[in-house]
Amino acid sequence: MSKAGRFDPVLLLAVPAVLYLALVYGIPLLVLLGRSMLAGGAPSLAPFIGFFSDGFSWIVIGNTIRIAVLVTLLCLVIGYPTALALARAKGLAQALILVAIILPLSVGVVVKAFAWQIVLRRDGVVSQIMTGIGLWDEPQRLLFTEAGLVIGAANVFVPFMILPIYSVLKLIDPRLGEAAATLGASPVYRFFKVALPLSLPGIVTGIAFVFSMAASMYVIPNLLIGDRFQTLATMTGRSFLFMRNEQLGSTTAVVLLVLTVAVVVASAALSKRLGGAS
Amino acid sequence: MKSGFLSVSGAAKTFGAATVLDGVDLSMGRGEFISLLGPSGCGKTTLLRIVAGLMTPDQGKVALDGEDITRRPPHRRDVSVVFQNYALFPHLSVAENVAFGLKARGAAKDAIAPAVTKYLGLVQMSAFAGRSIKALSGGQQQRVAVARALAVGPKLLLLDEPFSALDRKLREAMQIDLKRILREVGTTAIFVTHDQDEALTMSDRIAVMHRGRIEQLGTPAEIYHSPATPFALGFVGLSTQLPGKVVRAADGMVEIETAAGPIRARANFIPGSAVLVGVRPERIAIGEAKANRIEAALADAAFQGARVQLHFAAPAGGQILAEAPILPAQAGPGTRLDLSWDVEDTLVYPAPDLAA
Ligand SMILES: Nc1ncnc2c1ncn2[C@@H]1O[C@H](COP(=O)(O)OP(=O)(O)OP(=O)(O)O)[C@@H](O)[C@H]1O
Ligand SMILES: [Mg+2]
Numbered sequence: 001m002s003k004a005g006r007f008d009p010v011l012l013l014a015v016p017a018v019l020y021l022a023l024v025y026g027i028p029l030l031v032l033l034g035r036s037m038l039a040g041g042a043p044s045l046a047p048f049i050g051f052f053s054d055g056f057s058w059i060v061i062g063n064t065i066r067i068a069v070l071v072t073l074l075c076l077v078i079g080y081p082t083a084l085a086l087a088r089a090k091g092l093a094q095a096l097i098l099v100a101i102i103l104p105l106s107v108g109v110v111v112k113a114f115a116w117q118i119v120l121r122r123d124g125v126v127s128q129i130m131t132g133i134g135l136w137d138e139p140q141r142l143l144f145t146e147a148g149l150v151i152g153a154a155n156v157f158v159p160f161m162i163l164p165i166y167s168v169l170k171l172i173d174p175r176l177g178e179a180a181a182t183l184g185a186s187p188v189y190r191f192f193k194v195a196l197p198l199s200l201p202g203i204v205t206g207i208a209f210v211f212s213m214a215a216s217m218y219v220i221p222n223l224l225i226g227d228r229f230q231t232l233a234t235m236t237g238r239s240f241l242f243m244r245n246e247q248l249g250s251t252t253a254v255v256l257l258v259l260t261v262a263v264v265v266a267s268a269a270l271s272k273r274l275g276g277a278s
Numbered sequence: 279m280k281s282g283f284l285s286v287s288g289a290a291k292t293f294g295a296a297t298v299l300d301g302v303d304l305s306m307g308r309g310e311f312i313s314l315l316g317p318s319g320c321g322k323t324t325l326l327r328i329v330a331g332l333m334t335p336d337q338g339k340v341a342l343d344g345e346d347i348t349r350r351p352p353h354r355r356d357v358s359v360v361f362q363n364y365a366l367f368p369h370l371s372v373a374e375n376v377a378f379g380l381k382a383r384g385a386a387k388d389a390i391a392p393a394v395t396k397y398l399g400l401v402q403m404s405a406f407a408g409r410s411i412k413a414l415s416g417g418q419q420q421r422v423a424v425a426r427a428l429a430v431g432p433k434l435l436l437l438d439e440p441f442s443a444l445d446r447k448l449r450e451a452m453q454i455d456l457k458r459i460l461r462e463v464g465t466t467a468i469f470v471t472h473d474q475d476e477a478l479t480m481s482d483r484i485a486v487m488h489r490g491r492i493e494q495l496g497t498p499a500e501i502y503h504s505p506a507t508p509f510a511l512g513f514v515g516l517s518t519q520l521p522g523k524v525v526r527a528a529d530g531m532v533e534i535e536t537a538a539g540p541i542r543a544r545a546n547f548i549p550g551s552a553v554l555v556g557v558r559p560e561r562i563a564i565g566e567a568k569a570n571r572i573e574a575a576l577a578d579a580a581f582q583g584a585r586v587q588l589h590f591a592a593p594a595g596g597q598i599l600a601e602a603p604i605l606p607a608q609a610g611p612g613t614r615l616d617l618s619w620d621v622e623d624t625l626v627y628p629a630p631d632l633a634a
């Protein structure tokens with residue numbers, strides 16, 4: 001809560017990180033933006049105007065946001081209870097859960113997506129279970145559907161939801177829950193009025209992580225849904241790699257960047273406001 | 279008499295190899311105020327947690343208002359707690375903390391605000407209602423914690439050293455206020471404290487705890503004037519203590535041989551028993567000729583305002599301590615003084631087992 005005006009020398013510790021980011025992200029991004037806007041010679045917004053006036057672009061933006069939101073929600077629904085359990089667990093149980101969450105990170109995305117291809121096939125495990133318990137009348141294919149993409153992507157990103165929430169939950173004084181209990185609060189009331197509000201900063205961080213990764217994923221949609229379905233990230237990749245349309249690629253990349261930065265900044269601001277009370 | 283509103287029987291708790299509660303029995307009447315007094319680590323907080331339902335005893339029972347609540351969860355006990363570390367909700371304001379319990383119990387909206395105002399006023403924190411908890415000092419947090427626990431109007435209030443962070447003046451004011459509120463509302467309370475003056479002034483009864491047991495449960499006067507064990511004698515108030523050996527016993531009287539001289543007391547021991555003699559300092563007269571008389575060399579005098587505390591050189595395993603309004607004339611370090619007290623004021627205990 002230091003007032004503006006006095007410079008805190010500890011901030012200098014961030015200089016290497018800032019330089020690094022400028023080098024590997026900042027400069028290429030500027031180059032991208034330049035390519036997109038300077039394509040006609042003089043700087044112009046024409047590429048953006050062109051992009052936004054094309055109806056297909058809006059479908060792509062819609063796809064990107066919808067998939068990212070659904071993946072984020074699924075990660076939150078799966079990740080929050082896991083984080084709660086992890087924070088409550090002790091000793092060996094905690095170590096095992098932690099390993100189960102972190103170890104899959106060392107398995108490449110391609111391998112995971114390949115595994116999901118098998119699971120989501122018409123004769124895959126999911127289909128067999130669903131028909132087996134009678135929820136589906138006949139076997140269905142989840143592979144190459146949006147649902148399959150959301151499920152597969154959530155699986156890859158869920159650790160990035162669990163870990164920030166867990167690290168916040170772990171720091172909450174267990175006496176607070178006890179105090180609430182002795183004041184007459186039921187377990188459900190305690191959860192919604194004590195644990196949940198105090199863990200909001202972790203939730204917001206997890207949302208920022210997962211949303212930005214899900215909005216910009218490229219390999220997973222390629223493997224799980226294919227060309228028919230385009231997001232800003234897959235379109236960027238196709239533009240550069242297959243269509244050799246650098247201008248379109250730069251434009252979609254910048255739009256995606258603005259989208260994710262907006263979400264991350266909004267969640268950081270939210271986290272700061274909520275964090276101010278925790 | 280009015281016992282049995284809260285009754286703890288045979289409560290035992292072990293953590294690993296450590297026995298933290300070793301069969302605690304406690305019975306208190308409605309509206310009664312009991313202090314738990316005992317050294318750090320003797321199990322006070324553990325006992326409170328068991329009564330509050332935050333911990334289940336390995337053995338024993340807890341009953342409140344005629345119902346067995348041993349396994350009832352804390353939110354259905356109507357027992358509120360002022361925690362040793364306050365445990366205020368950091369994401370809520372001072373007023374919201376105090377309102378928490380009422381809201382959780384679904385109290386009517388228009389009943390909550392007046393209660394918050396009332397209890398914040400009681401702890402002299404009205405001016406801080408809108409503040410964040412993080413912007414409070416330790417003592418202010420303590421007072422909010424007390425208001426929060428009182429606001430729900432619990433059947434039983436447990437306070438774990440609630441005033442330890444307050445300065446003396448504020449603490450005394452809070453003691454009086456708390457007693458007044460509890461009396462008005464008729465709340466039963468258990469009050470943990472390290473401060474024996476606090477326990478002596480506030481309590482209807484005091485439970486002296488030692489190593490997971492209640493060694494003595496009695497009124498402050500009983501605890502002070504007739505401590506049941508050497509531990510109670512030593513822990514509550516000051517005392518002269520002399521180890522000795524019973525040499526004669528007859529008709530409820532014993533004569534004890536000590537390194538400071540022979541002492542007579544009303545007690546029943548067989549000759550040859552090793553005992554500990556205790557005397558409260560205000561019972562000891564200087565330069566008079568009461569029944570039990572010893573001579574001791576002054577070692578130190580501690581000025582305490584209204585009184586002077588006199589420490590004397592004592593034989594091994596003992597201590598000699600007296601009080602006087604003023605330092606006796608011409609007394610200085612090494613001066614030998616006559617100390618005497620009545621037979622009735624002589625306490626005798628079996629010699630404490632040093633190994634225990
Ligand atoms: N969860 C626990 N696990 C292991 N040991 C514990 C646990 N809780 C308490 N103890 C031990 O039990 C003993 C009694 O603890 P307790 O907190 O009841 O003491 P206390 O009388 O309240 O002490 P203080 O006056 O210092 O607060 C201590 O030795 C403590 O280390
Ligand atoms: Mg304690």
